[in-house]
Amino acid sequence: MTQISRSADPPFDVVVVGSGIAGLSCASLLAEAGQRVLMLEASDVPGGRARSWADPATGDSVDIGPHVLLNKYPNMLAMLERLGTSDQVCWQTEELLTVLDKHRHIRFKVGGLPAPLHYMRNLPQVLPSVPLRRLLSNVPLAWRTMRSSPSELMALDDRTGRQYLLDNGVSPSFIDWFWASASMAILNLPVEQCSAASLMRLLAQGLGHNDLAFGFPKVGLSDLYAWPAIRCLERHGGEVRFSCAAAGLHRRDDIVAGVTLADGTVIPASAVVLAVPPTSISGLLPEEHPLVAVAGRFEPSPYISCYLWFDRALTTARFWARPWSPESLNTDFYDLANIRPSLPGAGAMIATNIIWSHRTAGLSDQAIIEATIGEIGDFVPEVHQARLVASSVHHIPMSIPCARPGVETARPATRLEKGVFLAGDWVDTGLPFCMESATRAGALAAEAILADQGKLVRLAHPTPVPGGLTKLVRKRDDGAGF
Secondary structure (H helix, E strand, O other), X not given: OXXXXXXXXXXXXXXXXXXXXHHHHHHHHHHHOOOOEEEEOOOOOOOOOOOEEEOOOOOOEEEOOOOOEEOOOHHHHHHHHHHOOHHHEEEEOOOOEEEEEOOEEEEEOOOOXXXXXXXXXXXXXXXXXXXXXXXXXXXXXXXXXXXXXXXXXXXXXHOEHHHHHHHOOOOHHHHHHHHHHHHHHHHOOOOOOOEHXXXXXXXXXXXXXXXXXXXXXXXOHHHHHHHHHHHHHHHOOOEEEOOOOXXXXXEEOOEEEEEEEOOOEEEEEEEEEEOOOHHHHHHOOOOOOHHHHHHOOOOEOOEEEEEEEEOOOOOOOOEEEOOOOOOOOOOEEEEHXXXXXXXOOOOOEEEEEEEOHHHHOOOOHHHHHHHHHHHHHHHOXXXXXXXXXXXXXXEEOOOOEOOOOOOHHHOOOOEEEOOEEEOOOOOOOOOOOOHHHHHHHHHHHHHHXXXXXOOOOOOOOOOOOOOHHHHHHOOOOOOOOO
């Protein structure tokens, strides 16, 4: 028999299912706006796909995998400001990133000339690796992208990134050198499989900003935003229940009136926010619901993250990358000893990412560790004289959804039906799948809920608008995002 929660539980205005970035963004904003919010989380900790914990061997805080912030993430940065943790980000302002290319260190910098001319300062470093004619093969593509409106870029969603690059005259060797790495690093998908719309929207942003900067959390992700958001929610009268799985929506007279828990208990509420990844939708909605079929199109992109502790300092670099190659494993490397002040200063703590980790099938964790040390040694040869003190290998089934052709145009709207809202990086936010998309999705859901109550407030920050010369030539339309 269904048990409707009454006396044991106060009535709630909103039930938020899921305590990842999107759910925490939405719940904390609603609680601050005076809503009575209940958050349900199936696991025993918040954070979802961006959380951290204490490593059992060393006691150091480790993330599920290294995450990078961007200074063009206005929603995520605003959330950290609200939570009081914005000072816990280490910004890399001297250079954008260092790429190891055939044992050469290419240090990419931004700034100086107006966008997109700011990239010209990197030519002296790039030309030894890439002939000028191959670089120039990108000029027609860049010009076309700069002039395209958001809807024109979205119309490319039926093509793969590689095919679109070839159709626009980009050198195949340059695609292999640069675009394959860009697609893997940002979209977590090979360039021959990704949506051209996803890839070109990223290019439009890259061409439109000459002040991009990466930021690295000085603390674990759970301490950066997850637990602070829980405290914010509770401080404003909200409630969170861990190890409490939602089993579906509760309907009364065919209208959603709350959430049903796994034990059959019903939690009444005026609005429900499903802040879960697409892989969880089928467990919350009837099989015949249209969103179940849509969510099934969002394939997870798996990755593996290694955390390696060494007995000595190895480099002063915070972050470096290597071009994508199917013959190698890792794409990006972080020496957390140079990022997190709380870590002991005696040794190195290097975290790495193996994106699109299908190619590790059959490899043991020990084999992955040995290969990773070898790849670290390409950048820091001294690692071969260091002693490995501890190691941890995290296998993560989903980093973000795969941005395959057709997926961008399939992303659902915030409002699912009367009283039901969606939040997550996969919702139509005008952004690629990332932490900023998840944060903005939560804010959009909170906005919509308050709007239904007649409270018109702006909580979500708009997506970044390309500037520089791009701003002068870019077409405008009513398309969302970039």
